[in-house]
Amino acid sequence: MAENLIVPVILAGGKGTRLWPMSRSQRPKQFLALTGDLSLFQMTLKRLADPERYDKPIVVTNAEYRFLVAEQAQEAGVELAAVLLEPTARNTAPAIAAATLVASRDGARLVHILASDHNIAMDDAYLAAIDTAARAARDGRLATFGITPTAPATGFGYIEAGESEASGAHHVARFVEKPNEERAKEMIAQGNYYWNSGMFLFDSAVFLSECRTLAPDVLSAAEASVKAAREDLDFIRLGESEFAQSPDISVDYAIFEKTALASVVPSPIRWSDLGAWDAVWKESGADADGNVVKGPVSLFNSKNSFVLSESTHVAVNGIEDAVVIASEDAVYVGKLSDAQDVGRVVKALAKDKATAKLTEEHRTSYRPWGGYSSILIGERFQVKRLFVKPGKQLSLQKHHHRSEHWIVVRGTAEVQIGETVQILRENHSVYIPQGDVHRLSNPGKILLELIEVQTGSYLGEDDIIRLEDTFGRS
Known part of the structure; x- marks a missing residue:
């Protein structure tokens, strides 16, 4: 220096x-x-x-x-x-x-x-x-x-x-x-x-x-x-x-x-300091009616409001001094002038077991190799969308309580199960039995996308035994 x-x-x-x-x-x-x-x-x-x-x-x-x-x-x-x-x-x-x-x-x-x-x-x-x-x-x-x-x-x-x-x-x-x-x-x-x-x-x-x-x-x-x-x-x-x-x-x-x-x-x-949604609204450049919209939003007959949607189309009619924030899995609606109260709302949600997870995790979780989105959760099964960056690989791992099915949607996957390594392309699939050591890699030049179907008695993220890991997590 x-x-x-x-x-x-x-x-x-x-x-x-x-x-x-x-x-x-x-x-x-x-x-x-x-x-x-x-x-x-x-x-x-x-x-x-x-x-x-x-x-x-x-x-x-x-x-x-x-x-x-x-x-x-x-x-x-x-x-x-x-x-x-x-x-x-x-x-x-x-x-x-x-x-x-x-x-x-x-x-x-x-x-x-x-x-x-x-x-x-x-x-x-x-x-x-x-x-x-x-x-x-x-x-x-x-x-x-x-x-x-x-x-x-x-x-x-x-x-x-x-x-x-x-x-x-x-x-x-x-x-x-x-x-x-x-x-x-x-x-x-x-x-x-x-x-x-x-x-x-x-x-x-x-x-x-x-x-x-x-x-x-x-x-x-x-x-x-x-x-x-x-x-x-x-x-x-x-x-x-x-x-x-x-x-x-x-x-x-x-x-x-x-x-x-x-x-x-x-x-x-x-x-x-963008400490609340009213500060983001002020910094985002409102239109002639005082409105700011971000994402797939239709706004009608409204003034001095901030509406943001991450993915789902949101249509709002006849509001004033309002903030509407729609993420992948939660929606907040309140007065824009009371934006400082969001912190109090989150504290209340965090105390309730039914909603506490919404204050901590997003539906899409990011990892150093890419990430995953939770699509559907049921009794003894879960469906996820996995995305792996070019040249990246997940840890060499196994699970005690679940098996997994992988279906390649886009890109090329290199899959190791035990001592066997195979290449999967679009529309190909593979089954990983419960307890088998496995690893997923993206040897290609474009993003790898898969659908993962998990089945088993326990599907928590802590049921991962990492044996080797490029990112020092083993």
């Missing part, structure tokens, strides 16, 4: 629920394409493709998302410096401390912390804010980005800016918790309050020194977890027991609200 370049650290381990039913713990919003063709994580990577300012990024995520991170980075054409895997959720302070230790170990000085799920306009104002923050960091300050407020938002924390600095930043006078609307209006009228964006830029040595003084337990756990880290394919697994010793605390509370070195960079940029 070059000392004169900024090392970006992307936090990509969050499991947002307020964009349900599209965002779920299995595939949260940072990996979804909500405002364009790229996912929010990929858009973040693209903003960092500036060799004059940035070195290769470090991504902090968890083991569940490691292949999503690698795959989406590859699709975006961005090479990563490292992917750190958090063994357990401990909020942002230990994650940032561990990533900063890794960056500084490789010679980095300036580190830029940013979220993976924000929507930011890449313009001159944004670049000017980055350069101002870098100057402040070189002066020994811990810079945070304060977004110029455009409305009295009550969903954000605020930063009060104090005296100005030579870099163009300002001392942080104080941080303010999420206010009510009246207080938010007062702060905006005063003119020196900014939304807290959750982005930071600092010199790694200065930040780690402040951690040692203000949050020694956090730094101690981060240092121990980095020392105990092990490489797993292209990932770095932080030490599990060591990382778990850290307090569960945000970097705001642990460092920035205590340090005397905090600076805020006023940032008049177009920014949204």
Whole structure:
């Protein structure tokens, strides 16, 4: 890593629920394409493709998302410096401390912390804010980005800016918790309050020194977890027991609200954390009636509404101030102005055994080799659509409780059952008896699609005994 370049650290381990039913713990919003063709994580990577300012990024995520991170980075054409895997959720302070230790170990000085799920306009104002923050960091300050407020938002924390600095930043006078609307209006009228964006830029040595003084337990756990880290394919697994010793605390509370070195960079940029469906609606460009539609949707006699469908055609008539989100297996309908309440709805669904799975998994599950969609589930049988990317293969595996039938719909399949290997083409099928060791591969140049019919006494995903695996899951 070059000392004169900024090392970006992307936090990509969050499991947002307020964009349900599209965002779920299995595939949260940072990996979804909500405002364009790229996912929010990929858009973040693209903003960092500036060799004059940035070195290769470090991504902090968890083991569940490691292949999503690698795959989406590859699709975006961005090479990563490292992917750190958090063994357990401990909020942002230990994650940032561990990533900063890794960056500084490789010679980095300036580190830029940013979220993976924000929507930011890449313009001159944004670049000017980055350069101002870098100057402040070189002066020994811990810079945070304060977004110029455009409305009295009550969903954000605020930063009060104090005296100005030579870099163009300002001392942080104080941080303010999420206010009510009246207080938010007062702060905006005063003119020196900014939304807290959750982005930071600092010199790694200065930040780690402040951690040692203000949050020694956090730094101690981060240092121990980095020392105990092990490489797993292209990932770095932080030490599990060591990382778990850290307090569960945000970097705001642990460092920035205590340090005397905090600076805020006023940032008049177009920014949204896309924290709820009303924010996605605002960022998506409404038509003359205030409506935004995405996917197979027919909208009639309606105003100021957001309707999204993933696959099923949705026809809506005579609504106003509404949000309708239709995923493959669930539909949410509510007031657009009450979009913040989706999180409360998801918590209620998660507590009910009948609906808890809908808050975690999608009908389509993605794997490093491709994925599968659940089509039909009955007593002692299940039907799935499998898709395998060219050149990829599933693990060598067996099942104790089920047998499987595979029918090739598209592409070419290489199937190993025991010691026998055969090639299947379109309309060919094969039977895998219960308990037999088997493996599926795609030796072709196009996507392989199969229909899988499972039969047996137990059909859960945990009935997989992996004997060998290209992706380190055996």
